[in-house]
Amino acid sequence: MVLTKTADDISSMRIRGAGRIARTAAGALQEYGTSLDCDTLAAFVREMENAADILCGTRPTAVSLPNAVRFVMQGVQGSTTLEEAQGALNKRAVEFIRDSLAAVGKIAEIAARQIPDDAVIMTHCNSEAAIACIIRAHELGKVREVYATEVRPRNQGYITIQMLSDAGIPVNFIVDSAARMFMPKVDLVITGTDAVTANGAVVNKIGTSQIALCAHEARKPFIVAAETYKFAPRTILGERIPIEYRPIEEVIGSERQLPAGVVVKNPAFDVTPPAYVDLIVTEIGAFAPSYAPFVIRDHLGWDTSEFQKDYAFTHHYGE
Template sequence: MERLLPFRFDEEEGVFWLLDQRRLPQEEVWVPVRTAQEMAQAIRDMVVRGAPAIGVSAAFGMVLAHMAGEDLEEADRLLRQSRPTAVNLFHALDRMRPHFGDLKGSLEEAKALWREVEETERAISQHGAKVLKGQVLTHCNTGPLATGGWGTALGAILEAHRQGRVCHVWVDETRPYLQGARLTAFELMRAGVPATLIADNMAGFLMQRGQVDAVIVGVDRMALNGDFANKIGTYALAVLAHHHGIPFYAALPLSSVDPRLETGQGIPIEERPPEEVTHVRGLPIAPPGFPAYHPAFDVTPHRFLTGIVTEKGILYPPFDEALRDALGLH
């Protein structure tokens, strides 16, 4: 399958190129990033987004800090402050810290992290495909654009379609940032997978009519009991799927599990500008000055999960034991 990756690195020129995901699908525009400060701003502005892709980008942000002669502690601080919810960002930066002052070691670690993302997501896609069939619904964007690899939830969908297991995909538009409409639909169209875009509030209608056989979503951070944060709207889908007896899966690399959190109550929830709710692509859709609220993520309790798709296979309840076993914490 042809993949449109969210970034590329020009080592000779010292430039990390980001595909501006704010401009997709209308335009494919590449943004040059030369410093950690520019990388932090690009992550904050969602030029690059998706938990695994943010982690890889942050790692290369530290490589750029070495190349540009930036203060490494300040570079690390700026990158950590760029977006608070996805744990992959912090995991990547923790891996880079032992290489402070060592450009070669820093570059090798960043490249290793990127390779691991690809290898991990190949395994996630293969495992996830085994539990998907028929018509599948997904939320937000979890393909190569979100990860830099093969994708997590969308990777599993693509592999299941390749195997003839999935015949059709329902794509939530994912208001207010429209990652489903702009990015997931774009990736599915390029891959030739039959799919239909729906407004987020149509999912329950389709489930009621028996037109959804499974739901699979990505994860930005998971606690040790299986509670997880994902794009706003995920919790509502989980409740609907539970009510209708539809299998509900979360797909993630184990690096997205935060071993410091016993439950999802401690996951920080990013709040983004209200203008992203009151405007679409700069065009107002609400009365001028009308207040809006934009939590970018919500937390889904583990009791709504059928299973957790990881690179080590499908984990089933009790999730606290399964996750500790998978992470080697016993």
């Protein structure tokens, strides 16, 4: 089944990157709904909600996934006939994928205006939005070179340096632990994010918070590129975003033996406090972290009563 394969691909990180995950989930819901042979609206909604739960359970930290699922499923759950639900599913899936792709281009245009001429930039992990910002600034003649980290243990930095090199940008590839050593040489840091909380904290690939701390110490701007669907609504109520822990084999390999009693910890993400974030660039504009709750309320349209009934967050965000 396509849905099961998609869920497995997301869980195993064959599909990775918050935006790609969200678009893939929206497309998988659309394809699954098209394949269903249901006679009643109730049966269709039940099947779609089960599919949505399967997808939402694959990666607990990236809120782009449940936000995408919520957006698509609102049309299904709000329908009064089977035909209306099927049509709404297709319409909202197409709309989400289209708007998600367009958001990256808008973010790149806005962020490029924040980058000074002849800039040296550091980036961490493989963020579609962050890389788009760097490439757009390069197209405007504003980028001298980039420092990109390797991003242990999954080495997503190799993807980043390939994309930047293909765009003709001079790249320095550094180990994660060298970020502080090279920070004085850069003008600013740009990363993506998997989630932005209501207080403006940023949840991103492990190691991001250390780089942000180094940037703060060196008085270098730390800029986050984030589509608005990466903002985490339930954090308004004080709920924390769960940090995903990955298999130990990613760290030590399958053949290496550890000494007795040694425990491997492999968190995939960490949390960067808003005090270390200078600017969040979204498709609707650039603003300070303190503006995050207004994005959730005014742009995403969440109200607290909806939190009590939303299945995607209720099932997978701690209640």
